[in-house]
Amino acid sequence: MTDSNAAPCRHVRSITLIRHGRTAFNAVGRLQGQSDIPLDDVGLWQVGQSGLALRRLYVDPADDARRQVVVSSDLERSMQTAHAFADPLELEVHADVRVRERDFGEWEGLTLHDIHDRWPDDFFSWIGFRGGELRHGAESKLAVGERGVEVVRDWATRFGGDTDLFVFSHGAWISQTLQVLIGLNQARPDFSSLMSMRNAHWCRLRPMDRPDGSVQWRLAAFNHGPAAAETDGWDEPKLP
Numbered sequence: 001m002t003d004s005n006a007a008p009c010r011h012v013r014s015i016t017l018i019r020h021g022r023t024a025f026n027a028v029g030r031l032q033g034q035s036d037i038p039l040d041d042v043g044l045w046q047v048g049q050s051g052l053a054l055r056r057l058y059v060d061p062a063d064d065a066r067r068q069v070v071v072s073s074d075l076e077r078s079m080q081t082a083h084a085f086a087d088p089l090e091l092e093v094h095a096d097v098r099v100r101e102r103d104f105g106e107w108e109g110l111t112l113h114d115i116h117d118r119w120p121d122d123f124f125s126w127i128g129f130r131g132g133e134l135r136h137g138a139e140s141k142l143a144v145g146e147r148g149v150e151v152v153r154d155w156a157t158r159f160g161g162d163t164d165l166f167v168f169s170h171g172a173w174i175s176q177t178l179q180v181l182i183g184l185n186q187a188r189p190d191f192s193s194l195m196s197m198r199n200a201h202w203c204r205l206r207p208m209d210r211p212d213g214s215v216q217w218r219l220a221a222f223n224h225g226p227a228a229a230e231t232d233g234w235d236e237p238k239l240p
Contacts (some may be wrong), residue, residue: 005148010157010160011156011157011159011160011161011207012069012161012165012207013066013151013155013161013162013163013164013206013207014058014103014164014165014205014207014220015165015167015204016058016164016165016166016185016202016203017148017152017167017169017174017177017178017198017203017204017205018054018081018082018085018167018168018169018200018201018202019051019169019170019174019197019198019199019200019201020039020043020047020077020078020081020168020170020199020200020210021039021042021043021044021045021046021050021080021199021200022039022040022046022101022196022199023037023038023040023043023045023082024037024205025037026043027040028041028072028111029112029113030110030111031104031107031109031111031115032077032101032104032107032108032109033101033103033104033105033107033108033138034075034100034101034102034103034130036075036076037075038077038080039076039077039080040065041079041220041239042236042237042239043080043081043082043199043200044080045120045239046091046098046229047080047081047084047200048079048202048232049200049226049228049229050081050084050085050202050225050226051088052229053167053226054085054202054224055085055088055089058196059077059089059164060145060209065162066164067159067162067163067164067165068089068091068163068165068166068170069087069155069164069166070082070085070091070093070094070095070157070166070168070170071093071094071095071096071099071151071155071165071166071167072093072094072095072099072167072169073095073096073099073100073101073142073168073169073170073173074095074096074099074100074182074191075100075101075170078099078168078169079133079143080096081168081200081204082209084159085168085215089165094155097148098148098151099167099168099169099173100170100173101169101171101172101173101210102138102139102141102144102170102172102173102176103116103137103138103139104137104205105133105137105138105139106132106136107133107136107137107138111210119136119237120179122135122136128176129190129192130190134136134195134214137151137182140165140197141172141185141191142176142180142189142191144172144176144177145163145176145177145179145180145181145185145186145191146180148173148180148181149176149179149180149181151167152165152177152181153169154217170195170219171194171197172205174197175194175195175196175197178194178203178219179193182217182218182219184203194222195223197222198223198225198229198234199235200226200229201224202221202224202225203219203221203222203224204209204224205218205220206218206220207219
């Protein structure tokens with residue numbers, strides 16, 4: 001039975017979290033974290049494909065009652081990805097520092113090979129979800145997820161059910177935010193439940209209003225991309 005005294009929910013119709021396109025660091029397996037690395041030529045092509053797919057799937061130009069709000073990490077690779085979606089729609093991109101990638105401390109800029117060679121015990125602890133990266137100044141996964149949930153809920157409650165929220169961010173940020181938002185970290189506190197999404201891919205959440213007036217966000221899609229991402233040429237396309 002619904003509580004008639006519960007306050008009505010105010011939140012957006014959907015939330016889509018999008019990972020940025022490829023960078024030169026991604027291409028060689030180098031940790032980026034909060035280092036400000038732009039997209040490479042492949043990444044620029046990827047976000048053009050994803051921006052087009054997102055508009056075709058989730059934006060109806062004939063529906064004047066629907067609006068889109070775009071939020072992005074302030075790091076260049078994310079802003080470039082956001083603009084590839086937003087600019088053809090003449091939408092503002094709201095930069096928010098809380099959407100930045102996880103801080104990887106002194107490991108930023110290093111390849112996995114570098115880390116393995118210099119700190120093998122911490123490397124294996126990290127890839128085994130035991131926290132070896134924390135000994136090198138990395139931000140904890142829980143801290144990333146909590147700041148991610150804070151910003152998602154903040155933007156999601158600024159608008160009503162006529163709005164779709166698009167948040168452009170980074171692989172670790174999306175994975176850890178999503179696990180806290182839908183409660184997966186309560187079952188697996190090591191944050192091992194989700195893999196990182198591919199470059200220029202997205203996940204989508206839809207709300208369920210609870211009788212007490214709160215909202216539960218439920219995962220409707222994960223690691224989706226444009227049709228081109230299903231080909232062998234997604235990571236190494238033949239560019240003109």
